Amino acid sequence: MSVTRDSGADRPQESLFARIAGEDGIDPTEARNGLRHVASLSLTKVADGLIDPKLVLSWLLTALAVPSALVGMLVPIREAGALLPQVFLADRAQRMARRKWMWVAGSAVQGLAALAIAAAGRLLDGLAAGVAICAALAVLALARAACSVSYKDVLGKTIGETRRGAVTGLAGSVASAGVVIFALLLISGLMQEMTPVLIAIALAGVFWLGAAALFSTIEEAASEDRDGADVTAFREILGDGGLRWFILVRGLLVSTALAPPYLVLLAQQGGDALLGQLGALVLASAAASFLSSYVWGRLSDKSSRLVLALSGAAAALSLAAALVFAWVGLIGAVWAAPLALFGLMVAYHGVRQARSVWLVDYAPADSRAAYAAVANTAIGLILLAVGAAGGALSMLSPAVAVAGFAALALFGGMLALRLPEAEEG
Template identity: 60%
Template sequence: MADLSKDLYGTVTDDDGQATQREARNGGKHMVSLSLTKVADGLIDPKLVLSWLMNALGAPAVLIGLLVPVREAGALLPQMLMAGWVQSLEHRKWAWVLGCLGQGVAAFVIALAALMLQGWIAGGVIVAALAVLAVSRALCSVSYKDILGKTIPKTRRGAVKGVAGSVSSAAVIVFALLLMSGLLQDVTPLALAVGFAACLWLLAALLFSRLEEEASERGARDTLDFTPIREDAQFRRFVAVRGLLTVTALAPPYLVLLAGDSALQGLGAMVLASSLAAFLSSYVWGRLSDQSSRRVLALSGFGGAVAMALAVAVSLAGWAGPIWVLPVILFVLMIAYQGVRSGRGIYLVDMAPEDGRASYAALANTLIGGLLLVTGLIGGGLSFIGPVAALAGFALLSLAGGALALGLKEVEQG
């Protein structure tokens, strides 16, 4: 069984027989744990599942509008404050485990609110629980890159993350098909799906607690270390690139607006398109990131710009009516988004000094949290003109991000 596990890991990562049995065990735990959390993310997606739930429960539009900003900013902005505590731990895996437990408990609260509450109270409880979930996710994010760097060698990290993305996407595709079938139009099945997501987070926490991580030296609790942004020019450029490419995450709701008052089946087609994009591209982007994460960021930026420009073109031409048009564009956009996710994570892990990964990750994510709010405000301002204007602006920003990525230094591989 041990040899089988090592052989499977070697096949997935193309390790040329260099991986140890311990690395193979850790790689398996990484892939399964990440897959579980990514499936949970798909089941509790604020852009679709929670929005639909809150609307069905009679929550006011102002609370529904808070879902995505709370989720995204809450997952990024606290990271700088958490980095010092994470660096003070000898085994950083416990920070990730704690973050998973927090997400699981918050998801259970959301499921119970959906089953038992209505109106303002339901909406308020769900938004508050989502804030807890987002902060817990921040703890996972600020700790994970350091854990990955300690337990998986540089040239195999992208493959480990890519497998998790593709495997989890297959499960979310099943969920999307159920949504398209019309079976999930009632509150109860969706609330149960959120409860199932909670169970997946708890299971991931249990599995990851068994990761074989070597003890680290306890770092100082310097929670506001801005040295990298002052002294590392490549880090500044990387933050600028990642900030510009946040538009690939912000653009999908504007495609939904272009679709207008389409049936739930149309929305399900978009969920399916997004899931298929992740399933088909995550592993490929991961392997390409192992070769050159800089090129992945550039290609993703250009690809996202093309997809958003195409959405603008078909809308102005009046060709957005058929139910398949916007899901196809979303499919291309989500392929670009998956590339951004893979490239940015691997580039940061590879460029950061070994003893400063947590600080680099926390500072980058904190800055991106602020830039995300700024970019969201730009999109919100353009949306007063219409979703086409927002998408046109986002296309220009994505194009600029891809061009800026070409100027990043190629990090050393191996």
Template identity: 60%
Template sequence: MHHIIARLTGQEVETTEARNGLRHVLSLSMTKLADGLIDPKLVLSWLLGILGAPAAIIGMLVPIREAGALLPQMLLGRRVQQIRYRRWVWVFGSVGQGISAGLIAVAALTLDGAAAGGVICLLLAALAVSRAACSVSYKDILGKTISQKRRGAVTGLAGSVSALLVLGFAALLLTGVLKSKAAVIGAIVSAGGLWLLAALLFSRIEEKRSTPEAPESAQGYLDILRDDLNLRRFILVRGLLVSTALAPPYMVLLSVSDESATGQLGAMVLASASAAFLSSYVWGRLSDRNSPLVLLFSGGLGAMAMGAAILATLAGIAEKPWIIPVVLCVLMIAHHGVRQSRSTYLVDISDENRRSANTALANTAIGLILLVAGALGGALAWAGPLYALTGFAVMALAGGFLALTLRAVDD
């Protein structure tokens, strides 16, 4: 198996690292596929609509999922610093996501209306906190088990593999095969099983023991932020580039005028999955070479995609079947570039004893920025989706150019 990793990374690789690399790829592929099967933007929103949950509750799904996965990370990061084998944090986080997904399926089978919406939102919050544990520990584990020039390739490969599998799920949505409530609940149960399997496999990662560190105090995190100018710039860049994640729902509003337009929804799911499959591995390899430059390119590409959606709307062609799915595909390619490069860059610039603290600090800050940016997008959307997209396009462009000021990564 180590020959596979060697070919994909373009470098010779030690047997232990090759085994770890394969376990990383398989575990991440399963969790990313699970994410696609329970996607709050699409799957859970559709399910709550079928269950008769109020629109206000459905609108809370994405903010709960995104901010909930980021805001607890500073507190969790303090605990991770005290743990010798940090893969277990990721393992328990993945188990938590699997259990939460299973309970969401149970709630969907037994409840309806506002009760179903409220319980599923609470369970999604639990899933998001479990995801936060995985996120805050993963970069440290990746840095300890995979060498610098292979990290982007490993995570990028996992993104492409999982995206290929999500393409199959999207095809089922597009063709109407997954059209019943029972089928969607079955997909959610499958997601839970995938998280549990990923936890089992990840527990086999061969990780060197870490020296427990004194947990950072709140003042300690503030000191890190005060003393590290480059980290502050990175947080600002990443904060501006959250626009690539917040823009897709507004593209949906531009293209779908009829709630029964499931074909168009399926086309957009297919476009999103295709973007991940086509770009994740490529972005990962490019991020290994120059992650700040990838941030520039992906931010600019995202801004161009949003601009294209705006122009298509002004020209009166946004509701044509293929226009917005194609534009969404470009936007999601840009978004995956942002995801790959920001993750690779943060690992590469952080000393081994600072990875967990830097990750927790950055992710907590981004959680707050997400809430502010989401509120800004919602305020602009009162005037129409075009205004929200315009604001997000400006953010993406600014974030891309600001990435040029980031410190170069040392080999």
């Protein structure tokens, strides 16, 4: 890792970042970078919550009378589209002297795509709106792939090993406050009209543009190794046994991301209204992020594989609780579905924190972008397969799909215990 050092005094920022990281004597340059990481990530995480395809965009397309087939395409476009292109983007990232510029470009394009989605929702309806919004979401997903493939490398170069989880964890907790407000508006009934939802989506676009501007100010040292990552290099990376095991574990734990819509289906069977479910899911996710992201981040700095194991167990327990609520007829109660959703989202944010920290610490310093690209491309393929399997199981019953995801989460958590304890490469 190469963290730029300087002798300048910037005590207020250094002191603030020291409190965030729980360490003293942090270099002023790293302190400035750390605060910029936190601010940029917080903006993008709020934007993610405001434009969540599983919830917000699904509600929007339904309100616009878009055919259900296009509504069903939202999550695959967003999730797989953000992962599959990374193996191709990694070559470009590794040729760049300063990889932050790929993240800046990706965040800016996400902002423009979000504004396009808001405009389509205002100007179009029916099939035309669905096609336009799905196309803009595809662009947003590709831009997100660029951010993902470059971010871990920038984080590794600019933030010390024992402080990376604190940076990403605090950003998750800070961002969740804004999403909580959005969720409360949904629950209150003030967001039943389409205009406030479109404003929220447009605000997400503004936040992504602001994050791009902030991230451009990060002080990143030029990379000495600027050779592209060719196909042979990717094959060699896949020969890394630790990485293959990580891909298997992370692939099983995608169940924490795919299960929430099926919990909503369970609750709807209990009689809850659509907007109540939307607000409850958004609030559960935001509250879980606020209460757990920083804690998960700090724990990941100590043992990211243990966090993955705990997260898998927590997800399985939460999904099992939802099944019990459904079995005894309580899933429609005002507290039951949000409680199960909260536990699942705590587990989901644990997986998100730990998988990022593990990969940054495990991958060789000069190959982080390539390792991230290989892992994420593989996960994109697994996500499509697991998502299709979940859809097939849901045709039998939402409860069957929830049980399947619970089994995958539990198995993934158990296998995480066999991961090597990652140390900075």
